[in-house]
Amino acid sequence: MTTDFSTVRxxxxxxxxxxxxxxxTSRQVREAIEELITEVAIEECVxxxxxxxxxxxxxxxxxx
Numbered sequence: 001m002t003t004d005f006s007t008v009r010x011x012x013x014x015x016x017x018x019x020x021x022x023x024x025t026s027r028q029v030r031e032a033i034e035e036l037i038t039e040v041a042i043e044e045c046v047x048x049x050x051x052x053x054x055x056x057x058x059x060x061x062x063x064x
Contacts, residue, residue, distance in 0.1 A: 005044035012037045 016033040019026045 002047070003043075005040050005047060009037055009040045009044060012040065 012033050016030055016037070019030045019033070
């Protein structure tokens with residue numbers, strides 16, 4: 001059985017979006033989740049390059 005990194009990434013993004021507070025814990029957890037999203041996206045790129053690249057472009061546009 002292989003891990004569905006695309007789904008994992010989506011779930012992490014949903015969790016990150018729920019952390020809307022400006023308190024120290026929310027900020028710290030958002031940063032930790034961002035690191036996990038990056039690691040998952042890297043692995044996703046290895047297993048499904050087109051999907052991961054599309055995700056990276058979408059996140060870049062969202063951040064701008």
